Amino acid sequence: MINRLAAALLLFALAGLSPASAQLSCPDAYSSGGANCSPITASSGNVAAGVATATLAAVAGKVTYLCGFSITSAGSTGAAVVSPTVTNVITGTMTFTYASVAGVTLANLPLIVPFTPCLSAATPNTTIPVSMPCLGAGNTNTTVNAWGYQR
Numbered sequence: 001m002i003n004r005l006a007a008a009l010l011l012f013a014l015a016g017l018s019p020a021s022a023q024l025s026c027p028d029a030y031s032s033g034g035a036n037c038s039p040i041t042a043s044s045g046n047v048a049a050g051v052a053t054a055t056l057a058a059v060a061g062k063v064t065y066l067c068g069f070s071i072t073s074a075g076s077t078g079a080a081v082v083s084p085t086v087t088n089v090i091t092g093t094m095t096f097t098y099a100s101v102a103g104v105t106l107a108n109l110p111l112i113v114p115f116t117p118c119l120s121a122a123t124p125n126t127t128i129p130v131s132m133p134c135l136g137a138g139n140t141n142t143t144v145n146a147w148g149y150q151r
Contacts, residue, residue, distance in 0.1 A: 037151050040064070042130075044144040049076075049134055054144040056128040062150045064121040068114035069130045069146040071098060075106040077138030084111065084132045084144075089119045104138040118148055 038059075044052035052071075056064050071084055079102040086094040100108050121128050130146045 037149050038062075039147070039149045041145065041147045043146075044132070044142070047132075047142045048140045049137060050142075051131060051134055052142045052144045053129050053131040054146040055130070056146050056148050057150075058121070058125045058127045059150050060125050063124050064126060064128050064150050065118040065148045066115060066121075066128045066130075066146060067118040067148045068112070069144065070113075071111040071130075071132050071142070071144050073100065073108045073132075073135060073142040074140055075101040075103040075108060075138070076136040077104060078102050078136060080136045082133040082135060084130065086119075086128065086130050088122050088126050088128050090122050091119065092122075098132065100135040100139065104140060108135075 040056055042054040042056050044054045054069065056066060058064055066086065066089060069086070080100040082098050082100070084096045084098050086096075096111065096113070098108075098111050119128075128146070128148070130144050132142055132144050135142060
């Protein structure tokens with residue numbers, strides 16, 4: 001009888017019916033397979049010599065989660081070092097460092113930051129903006145992309 005009980009418990013665990021499947025995070029942030037989980041993305045579009053911001057939207061009664069972001073750009077007339085930020089997350093404002101090369105036709109190194117686990121907004125119904133300061137004169141291409149989910 002004990003062997004049958006152990007076998008039944010093992011089958012439940014292997015079938016995904018264990019307590020671990022009741023986690024609060026989205027099981028797969030890139031598909032709609034998670035219960036009450038909606039994947040979202042945001043993009044600044046191409047910005048020339050200005051502030052580029054991608055904002056994950058807010059939804060009433062839901063919490064927005066940031067799973068990662070990327071920043072790509074071309075160079076500027078003069079080299080620059082700026083501080084991109086992520087705001088409204090549970091941990092407070094996060095600041096990063098990004099360098100731009102001198103040369104308007106040159107490419108800057110991308111900044112790609114994944115968060116595992118994803119970061120939640122500070123409160124429900126709150127946006128999460130990822131903002132990149134202006135790289136200066138001569139910069140013709142800067143983009144910010146962010147991805148996450150709402151639950």
